[in-house]
Amino acid sequence: MANVIKLRKGLDVNLKGQAAKEVFDVESPGVFALMPDDFTGTKPKVVVKEGDAVKVGDALFVDKVRPEVKFVSPVSGKVTLVERGDRRKVLTVRVAADAQQQYVDFGKKNLEQMTAQDVKDTLLETGLFGFFKQRPYDVVPDPSVSPKAIFVSAFNSMPLAADFEYVLKGREADFQTGLDALAKMAKTYLGVSAKQAAPALTAAKNVTVNVFDGPAPAGNVGVQINHINPVNKGETVWTLGAEEVIFVGHLFNTGKLDFTRLVAFAGSEVKQPAYCRMTVGQQLSTLVKGRVSEGRTLRVISGNVMTGVKTTADGFLGAHATEVNVIPEGDDVHEMFGWIMPRFSDYSSSRAYCSWLFGKKAYALDARVKGGERHMIMSGEYDRVFPMDIFPEQLVKAIITGDIDRMEALGIYEVAPEDFALCEFVDSSKLEVQRIVREGLDMLRKEMA
């Protein structure tokens, strides 16, 4: 029986538009894009020119500092645009897909005969290494540093998230091969939810399975690391999304890359929330058009409503995104006397509102911040939804004041911005906590380099 870890702190927000367990198909769109911003902590150097033909698995850009870390095209076709923003920052590299997809053949691998180095080299060569993240800093790892462990969380506990158990159906073999590959490189931990029963998860081989029982953010890999094997100064662990373990497994089983994944299309403004097979970098317009409500401004989010990036219907599916959430923007809403009205349609975890009366009612929340930014006033707000042995308030304050030593002492090595998503949600002072934590991590990384 796997080790069960019970978590008491946290918050489950029930949002309208949970994806039904059905799959629908969308027509394959013409243009795909890989966004360097999805791979935090890398400086992209584009290695293709507009007009070049690429196959699935050909590098589009590499990391300037560590050129062995490649980021490869998710589709085969012709490079149409290298989009640059301010100071020539690369925003997207776009590829117009061929009708017939062509794959770079990396050759079937026999994992049993491979060493840790072989596995890592394969991942680097095929560009899958770029999907890994490391703690500290929550960035693409440095391949020259061996991690003490690799962590995979098999569930996302955030509202409207994709159910990995459902996504996994039919891909169990690839998932297991992926885990086997990870286990070759370092001790691998798989975190599963107490609600998950699929034997591919609970009885996964070659990995240590831990069961987490509790509200969000129990599915955050950072929370799991903190409870199983916390990161100390000078140590490195790697993390990989569960869906991306399937990518790895597919590569080792077939020798080819397959960047399609089952994405949860969810949110209160989606007409029929369900799952959809999409490819990394796919344009969202084909998914969104005609499938969302009309008549008001909508916010399309690549990724989860709590951690994802605001984009538009013309945007692209992020490299790590397992959901596309659509909610009302809400900038046309004018609520009067919000400070005293009961506001039944708004959710709050505070009993200064009536949400506690309605139990499991699902809410259709919009993107309004619903208050002005203040200094941190209330105490214990973050702590309530932060199930780690860290003082979140004090850590955030240390980051705001730029106190590197204190950040270190308070455990910034163990956290990622996503771990603070619920803190930011409940914050009555409306601080942009995830942005602050990201800045703190960047500050520290610069200092340590």
Add this chain to the structure above:
Amino acid sequence: MNALRKYLDKIKPSFEEGGKLHAFRSVFEGFESFLFVPNATSKSGVNVHDAIDSKRIMIFVVIALMPALLFGMYNIGYQNYTAAGVDGTFWEMFGFGLLAVLPKIIVSYIVGLGIEFIVAQWKHEEIQEGYLVTGMLVPMIVPVDCPLWIIAIACAFAVIFAKEIFGGTGMNIFNVALITRAFLFFAYPTAMSGDACWVAKESICGLGNDLPDAFTMATPLGEVATGTVPAFSWDQVWGFIPGSIGETSVVAIAIGAVILLWTGIASWRTMLSVFVGGALLAWIFNQWGPEGNAGAMVPWYQHLALGGFCFGAVFMATDPVTSARTVPGQFVYGFLIGAMAIIIRVLNPGYPEGMMLAILLMNLFAPLIDYCVIQNNIDKRAKRAIKK
């Protein structure tokens, strides 16, 4: 509502940068966000937010203060009519109290919020709501006969020197309302203590009774300071005793406490441990206190009911900004406030009331308490790293 929104949208540009009325930007913004929930949407991080904001929180504290305030108004009338030996109706007594307290509330808000508006304008920030609570607390912790000009000076002093120079609500070290009271207490002791200031002595608009200038009436704690032990009576719990405007009724304050605890705005840990600390120390004094000390002979339960103990425990000690922020820290912080308040009452003959000074003292030590708790976590982390 739509018409109002349209009107606001129409006049908004003149308050923005370069507009004619730009000097009143903070005021406009304050009123706009008072009327309508700001509809700015999130730019980074989470895409949805909890509906709670600091306006809602502050308003709920003000609501929690209402029972004590309303009772305080009634009690002012009750004390006046009783002292004059006149039978008044409920509405006469309440009306008299209302007329006595309302100017204080207005002065406190005008002075404090005025400074807030100016500072917000000057610092290009939004108006912070903290003063909504402070401005209501100040009239409730002064004696009824405290002159308005003194309140105005004290509010200005506290807002500027206890809050704004530290960076505004959320950055202050000391509870602003208590600094107001401490300023009054030391700068104008005759208006704040003694036996002459606790009962309103002049009729207002035909309500109430004129009492002779020489009329005095001591609070129970004032009696303790002169060496007599006041007998316990249920009036001390209901609040029909002279005292600062909002502090007398344990029952009214308890209603406020329930609101604060239920909404989770105040920390039950702090609140509970203030009472535990106070009760324990008072009980110890009951058992082994110095001979002939009236304060030590007041039963522990009566200590908790008298003076500003309950009011301080419920509304002042729990101020999240100035109290300890860590969970274990809150227990220590609250306990020491309760204990310190009783020690000052019993052992310091100069101050009949100890709550104000106890809370201010612990405000000063709250960061130290938190420091110890956090350092424990830091040490644990450091040890873990070495062990590996």
